[in-house]
Amino acid sequence: MNLLRGIKRCGKMTYIISRQRSTVAASARPLTDNGKFDRPSIVTNEIPGPKTRALLERAAVVHNTGAINFFCDYEKSKGNYLVDADGNVLLDCYQQISSMPLGYNYPGFLDIYKDESSLVSVVNRAALGNFPPVNFTKDLETLLTVAPKGLTNVVTLACGSCSNENAYKALFMWYQRRQRGEEPLGSDQNIESCMMNKPPGSPNLSILSFSGAFHGRTLGCLSTTHSKWIHKIDIPAFDWPIADFPQLKYPLEEFKRENDAEEARCLAQVEELIERWRTKSPVAGLIIEPIQAEGGDRHASDDYFRKLRNIATKYDIGFICDEVQTGMAISGRFWAHDYWNLDKSPDIVTFAKKMITGGFFFSDEIKWKEGYRIFNTWMSDPSKFPILEHTLDVVKSEDLAARAAGVGEHLLSGLKDFERRYDFLSAARGRGTFCAIDAVDTNTRDSVVKTALSNGLLIGGCGEKTIRFRPSLIFSIQEADMALGILDDVMQKIAP
Ligand SMILES: Cc1ncc(COP(=O)(O)O)c(C=O)c1O
Secondary structure (H helix, E strand, O other): OOEEEEEEEEOOEEEEEEEEOOOOOHHHOOOOOOOOOOOOEOOOOOOOOHHHHHHHHHHHOOOOOOOOOOOEOOOOOEEOEEEEOOOOEEEEOOHHHHOOOOOEOOOOOHHHHHOHHHHHHHHOOOOOOOOOOOOHHHHHHHHHOOOOOOOOEEEEEOOHHHHHHHHHHHHHHHHHHHHHOOOOOOOHHHHHHHHOOOOOOOOOOEEEEEOOOOOOOOHHHHOOOOOOHHHHOOOOOOOOOEEOOOOOOOOHHHHHHHHHHHHHHHHHHHHHHHHHHHHHOOEEEEEEOOOEOOOOOEOOOHHHHHHHHHHHHHOOOEEEEEOOOOOOOOOOOOOHHHHHOOOOOOOEEEEOHHHOOEEEEEOOOOOOOOOOOOOOOOOOOHHHHHHHHHHHHHHHHOOHHHHHHHHHHHHHHHHHHHHHHOOOEEEEEEEOOEEEEEEOOHHHHHHHHHHHHHOOEEOEEEOOOEEEEOOOOOOOHHHHHHHHHHHHHHHHHHOO
């Protein structure tokens, strides 16, 4: 690898920029200007700075502030640069926990609300399930332009957790419909028993999930979330089956034999659990992330997912693919499960975050007839649909999936270089710009993330010791180089 080194000055901070000669062609160019920002700048001695600390103190009187990193100035933020309350300018490779597809204040997006019909949707928030605006069908059709193959229906919801929560319900309804056959849905026995949370109206069914998974924090989802105990403790949970997610070695291709064996073991366990739960609480379906994100950016092979899909088909149970974090082009394909080349699509694909709205796509088989079964007052925020429409236009016309693939390849090669040079780093991995590298332990990871922040780079942590990148889809090769340069400096400081 060819490393060209240079020194850049930025405010009080000096950092080394490592530039790798790129094999990536057109995707290298910045897609938009970042306003007046072309590098981070740190103006306080530490982050959080004094303004954030004062705001935190005030908020703490009435609010739990335990998870707040710092307050932000979204008016001043632009492109891939996030400005905090103290005026620090950060190169943002985390993008609101992976939920900003085009960075901050994308050109023209503020003008969207100068158009009265868009503004009307802000002022008059529709209860979408009952009183949708006249353009709602068009918005659904827009969403369906990016529907995974074979999934011709969509429901919109407010967030990732409610998308999964309602996907579980849809799956249970589908499962029971087939059990019930000709029997009416609202038989006296079903009505009486469901009102008392008892079978047969409230059946004993389960969703199979995987160790390390994250599917949200609402009550049903939480029973399928297994990434961190702090999310779960004190909260009652369903006793549902949990299969091991393959614990693989990276790079996947290099350890193919061991990884294949581990995946085979895990797949056999899935079948065994489906069998074992048959009498206790039959498995109506399973849910899986294409890359376990919150659980530590854990990957499995495309072959594993194909075989898992086949197991669901074999046992006639549903297959939910949770693309809340992996969806919308960041993986280098619009949906990360597009890599799998499935014979049969997932039955349900859930989305949120960069998709601007939550919701799920589903097959005709899953479709239910009755109103109010999957329902809530807002069912998404229709004032966001113009943003969704424009975002999808940009993602398609600029082929941002290909861009994420190219920039991601460049970012990953930089992380692999770190892995070779720093003993305390390992397992560089990624698809598109959905990239990660492991530190030796939690403390070292936390220290990398914190030191990077004080040097103007915002990255995230996940799992026990993983450093993760979730840049926007307009992240450029130049910005990837800048991020790598800052990190290189950070690693040198941290190296024992
Ligand atoms: C894979 C996955 N599913 C579901 C969720 C929950 O989404 P939300 O936080 O919008 O409820 C997340 C959030 O991080 C996620 O990463």
